[in-house]
Amino acid sequence: MDAEQTEWDREKVQAAVCSDAGLMTSQIVILKTLVARGMSSLAGNRRKGWLIAPVWWIFPNGASAQGWDMRAGVTEMSQQVQMLHHVSLWICTGVGIVVFGAMFYTIFAHRRSKHPEPATFHENTKIEVLWTLIPTLILVGMAVPATLTLRDIEDNSDADLTVLITGSQWKWHYQYTEADIGFYSNMTTPLEQINNIEPKGENYLMEVDNPLVIPTNLKVRFLMSSDDVIHSWWVPDFAVKQDAIPGFINEAWTRVDVPGIYRGQCTELCGMNHAFMPIVVEVLPEDEFLAWIEDQRIANELAGDAAVAARSREWTMAELMPMGEDVFLTHCATCHQPDGAGQGIKYPALAAALDPARVISTGPIEAHLDRVMNGLSETEMQAWAPQLSDVELAAVITYERNAWGNNTGDIVQPLTVYEAR
Amino acid sequence: MIAHAETTPPARHPLVSFILRWVLTTNHKEIGTLYLCLSFTLFLIAGAMAMIFRAELAQPGLQFITADFYNQMLTLHGLIMVFGAVMPAFVGLANWMIPMMIGAPDMALPRLNNFSFWILPFAFFLLLSSLFMEGGAPNFGWTLYAPLSTTYGPPSTDFLIFGIHLMGISSILGAINIIVTIFNLRAPGMTLMKMPLFVWTWLVTAFLLIMAMPVLAGVVTMMLTDRHFGTSFFEASGGGDPLIFQHVFWFFGHPEVYIMILPGFGIASQIIPTFARKPLFGYASMVYATVAIAGLSFVVWGHHMFATGMPLAAELFFMYATMLIAVPTGVKVFNWVATMWRGSMTFETPMLFAIGFVVMFTIGGFSGLMLAITPADFQYHDTFFVVAHLHYVLYPGAIFATMGAVYYWLPKWTGNMYDERLGKIHFWSAVIGLNLTFFPMHFVGLAGMPRRIVDYALPYAGLNLFTTLGAWMLGLTQLLFLYIVIKTIRGGEKATDQVWESAEGLEWTVPSPAPHHTFDTPPRVE
Numbered sequence: 001m002d003a004e005q006t007e008w009d010r011e012k013v014q015a016a017v018c019s020d021a022g023l024m025t026s027q028i029v030i031l032k033t034l035v036a037r038g039m040s041s042l043a044g045n046r047r048k049g050w051l052i053a054p055v056w057w058i059f060p061n062g063a064s065a066q067g068w069d070m071r072a073g074v075t076e077m078s079q080q081v082q083m084l085h086h087v088s089l090w091i092c093t094g095v096g097i098v099v100f101g102a103m104f105y106t107i108f109a110h111r112r113s114k115h116p117e118p119a120t121f122h123e124n125t126k127i128e129v130l131w132t133l134i135p136t137l138i139l140v141g142m143a144v145p146a147t148l149t150l151r152d153i154e155d156n157s158d159a160d161l162t163v164l165i166t167g168s169q170w171k172w173h174y175q176y177t178e179a180d181i182g183f184y185s186n187m188t189t190p191l192e193q194i195n196n197i198e199p200k201g202e203n204y205l206m207e208v209d210n211p212l213v214i215p216t217n218l219k220v221r222f223l224m225s226s227d228d229v230i231h232s233w234w235v236p237d238f239a240v241k242q243d244a245i246p247g248f249i250n251e252a253w254t255r256v257d258v259p260g261i262y263r264g265q266c267t268e269l270c271g272m273n274h275a276f277m278p279i280v281v282e283v284l285p286e287d288e289f290l291a292w293i294e295d296q297r298i299a300n301e302l303a304g305d306a307a308v309a310a311r312s313r314e315w316t317m318a319e320l321m322p323m324g325e326d327v328f329l330t331h332c333a334t335c336h337q338p339d340g341a342g343q344g345i346k347y348p349a350l351a352a353a354l355d356p357a358r359v360i361s362t363g364p365i366e367a368h369l370d371r372v373m374n375g376l377s378e379t380e381m382q383a384w385a386p387q388l389s390d391v392e393l394a395a396v397i398t399y400e401r402n403a404w405g406n407n408t409g410d411i412v413q414p415l416t417v418y419e420a421r
Numbered sequence: 422m423i424a425h426a427e428t429t430p431p432a433r434h435p436l437v438s439f440i441l442r443w444v445l446t447t448n449h450k451e452i453g454t455l456y457l458c459l460s461f462t463l464f465l466i467a468g469a470m471a472m473i474f475r476a477e478l479a480q481p482g483l484q485f486i487t488a489d490f491y492n493q494m495l496t497l498h499g500l501i502m503v504f505g506a507v508m509p510a511f512v513g514l515a516n517w518m519i520p521m522m523i524g525a526p527d528m529a530l531p532r533l534n535n536f537s538f539w540i541l542p543f544a545f546f547l548l549l550s551s552l553f554m555e556g557g558a559p560n561f562g563w564t565l566y567a568p569l570s571t572t573y574g575p576p577s578t579d580f581l582i583f584g585i586h587l588m589g590i591s592s593i594l595g596a597i598n599i600i601v602t603i604f605n606l607r608a609p610g611m612t613l614m615k616m617p618l619f620v621w622t623w624l625v626t627a628f629l630l631i632m633a634m635p636v637l638a639g640v641v642t643m644m645l646t647d648r649h650f651g652t653s654f655f656e657a658s659g660g661g662d663p664l665i666f667q668h669v670f671w672f673f674g675h676p677e678v679y680i681m682i683l684p685g686f687g688i689a690s691q692i693i694p695t696f697a698r699k700p701l702f703g704y705a706s707m708v709y710a711t712v713a714i715a716g717l718s719f720v721v722w723g724h725h726m727f728a729t730g731m732p733l734a735a736e737l738f739f740m741y742a743t744m745l746i747a748v749p750t751g752v753k754v755f756n757w758v759a760t761m762w763r764g765s766m767t768f769e770t771p772m773l774f775a776i777g778f779v780v781m782f783t784i785g786g787f788s789g790l791m792l793a794i795t796p797a798d799f800q801y802h803d804t805f806f807v808v809a810h811l812h813y814v815l816y817p818g819a820i821f822a823t824m825g826a827v828y829y830w831l832p833k834w835t836g837n838m839y840d841e842r843l844g845k846i847h848f849w850s851a852v853i854g855l856n857l858t859f860f861p862m863h864f865v866g867l868a869g870m871p872r873r874i875v876d877y878a879l880p881y882a883g884l885n886l887f888t889t890l891g892a893w894m895l896g897l898t899q900l901l902f903l904y905i906v907i908k909t910i911r912g913g914e915k916a917t918d919q920v921w922e923s924a925e926g927l928e929w930t931v932p933s934p935a936p937h938h939t940f941d942t943p944p945r946v947e
């Protein structure tokens with residue numbers, strides 16, 4: 001089942017649950033239709049039409065009425081959490097109505113023009129005890145269900161499946177500990193959309209190359225950690241938000257009932273591209289999930305074969321350069337810029353002409369390989385060896401050594417990369 | 422000859438003597454004025470930063486600034502508002518008013534007072550200079566979380582650290598001065614339980630400052646040694662823990678929240694009785710509630726860290742403790758309403774600001790209570806819902822309170838009445854701007870928009886535009902405030918000594934404008 005199909009199914013099943021931007025858009029259509037109907041019923045009194053016009057203005061891009069509230073989500077926990085949210089919201093609203101009601105009444109009735117002689121009372125023990133006790137009781141009433149839900153949320157025992165989630169600037173790394181499968185998940189929204197050159201797509205900033213895939217109806221345990229700074233993994237539809245802290249492992253879990261695509265974002269400021277670290281989770285029915293795992297295994301094997309084939313032959317500059325440019329634009333350009341010019345003092349220029357002090361991309365190949373493959377600890381330059389294939393690494397290094405006027409003429413072969421691993 | 426030389430000071434250029442007068446002053450009123458001027462300047466600077474990043478957030482996509490500059494603006498906005506706008510404003514008011522309210526001739530330690538003010542301009546010079554350094558200003562948020570601020574922070578982070586040290590020294594010295602003044606210089610007959618509430622809340626605030634600021638100084642020093650001296654307090658690879666930073670920071674951070682609000686409580690408790698023409702309801706319970714809030718503020722820091730993976734027991738403890746704060750806070754709100762009840766109210770600008778404070782602070786209190794519910798906090802945390810909450814608490818609690826206080830006491834300070842019509846315009850445009858800015862944030866937060874992101878998904882677009890328009894309105898409105906204050910200083914209808922018909926307290930017994938020295942002989946309080 002492809003992604004769109006899944007989404008469509010969910011819409012049927014769960015029309016009331018708003019869980020991703022795609023759905024929000026479909027709901028705004030409904031909302032606008034409703035409003036339009038309201039407008040036409042007001043047609044007799046056309047002067048009132050302007051009352052409704054601002055709706056278009058407030059939601060030009062389609063946040064729906066549903067999108068104004070915390071979502072119910074698709075897990076038991078997320079629904080409980082939404083319930084807690086609603087209970088506390090309504091309690092606050094009730095207290096607010098009483099307090100503000102009294103206040104606005106007195107503002108209206110006890111202004112000098114209406115009430116010239118002020119009273120003189122200034123204490124009343126009975127009422128003071130009362131308005132200490134009543135709120136305390138209300139709070140106890142709120143704390144009880146919250147405690148119960150919290151106990152469930154913190155119960156990480158008896159998981160059916162474990163995924164290790166590692167944040168690094170600015171992507172997520174998912175590893176299935178039981179299945180020996182792992183991959184990185186990068187945002188795919190192109191820079192042109194971010195820089196307003198191209199129109200923005202429906203899932204602007206909320207789309208990735210490799211979504212996390214999990215099965216329905218099984219308890220999935222997430223272990224969170226980080227390679228560099230603190231990130232936070234949040235999928236609102238699961239009500240799972242957990243910090244990914246370097247050097248430590250946090251736990252969370254979910255059990256999703258409804259297949260579909262769910263989106264979230266990193267919620268802990270983690271540097272320059274914090275806004276560009278989305279999370280996409282594809283929830284598949286159990287049998288499809290098992291098939292997917294099998295596909296991944298086969299793909300891994302094929303990739304292994306391809307790697308063997310790749311390093312057993314010579315690659316030409318003409319083959320490597322376009323591929324290298326691709327890799328560079330996808331993985332490196334956020335920091336080093338598409339033209340290799342770098343940014344500020346933090347992100348060095350790779351075009352030798354722009355930063356003569358830095359010689360790695362025109363100097364000895366071994367140093368260059370080492371920097372790109374192993375990164376440099378305590379800087380944002382991360383190790384790329386685990387993330388990219390031999391061919392990709394060979395391509396991007398060849399590209400760096402020949403683009404932007406670097407013109408070293410060097411061709412780095414996948415075999416060289418393989419040997420350097 | 423010698424006698425002659427002694428009695429005639431060397432002739433000075435008028436500018437030099439003007440500068441020296443302000444640099445060397447030990448008079449509590451002048452130092453109060455200095456604090457207020459610095460605070461307002463920094464308020465405008467930090468506000469302008471907010472207007473810059475709000476402009477960027479008006480539409481999805483990157484329009485005006487880079488992601489890194491966005492993070493710098495965000496960090497400086499928070500730091501300067503907290504340490505530069507709010508805290509000095511309250512210290513300025515304390516300087517002006519506490520001696521006059523307790524019948525003291527000046528602060529107890531006038532030279533220390535001068536010193537604690539004059540540290541501040543240097544502190545903020547250090548902080549702001551980071552904008553012009555290679556690598557840019559600090560860009561990791563005002564919460565300075567490690568390791569983003571230690572291993573990954575730009576070089577200018579060290580200037581931030583020293584800036585914070587200076588601010589801390591200034592606050593601690595100021596707080597000591599206030600405590601010493603209140604304990605020693607009260608007029609005969611002014612027992613503790615007769616002190617005006619503004620003095621009470623400041624006394625409690627001063628103790629909070631003395632307990633909290635050294636903790637902040639400590640944690641930024643640990644940052645410094647992690648950055649440069651090979652320690653690993655916050656570095657897992659060296660046996661440390663990034664979470665230690667958060668625990669220590671929020672152990673300072675939550676009391677800090679009340680440092681920024683308690684004096685506001687005091688101000689509202691001065692203004693509302695005056696314009697309700699009725700004594701404050703529940704004076705004693707106001708005092709006890711203040712002390713209770715201050716005590717609780719030291720045991721709730723974990724509510725900022727629910728998503729960091731705390732054990733269940735800790736989560737429960739922090740949830741209950743945080744919810745408990747709602748009780749004394751509620752008592753305060755009920756007392757204010759009861760003070761207004763069956764009074765004979767008029768609504769001059771200070772009263773409007775006080776009422777605006779009570780209403781909107783209460784809204785912020787509600788969202789605070791919601792955030793205390795740990796399971797729900799997993800959904801609210803680090804989204805715009807939190808941004809809405811903290812601005813509903815702080816903008817009314819600190820800024821509205823300060824502005825109300827300025828309108829309330831300005832006639833006493835300058836001898837002139839401010840322009841009531843302009844004051845009301847200022848109030849209403851600020852209220853509208855504030856709600857336009859911060860109310861929609863609740864919704865975008867609930868809908869799922871994280872805070873501190875430079876760009877966002879399409880569903881959040883419309884409401885963000887609203888927020889940006891509101892923010893610009895709110896920012897520009899403050900220029901009107903500046904105009905009103907300058908106009909009042911330069912002239913206007915003369916104020917009586919009493920100023921407000923039924924204002925009570927020693928400050929209203931001295932002439933308007935208050936002479937340079939007041940209460941050279943202590944008044945008697947019945």
Ligand SMILES: [Cu+2]
Nearest residue numbers: 266268270274
């Ligand atoms: Cu992030």
Ligand SMILES: [Cu+2]
Nearest residue numbers: 675678722725
């Ligand atoms: Cu707090």
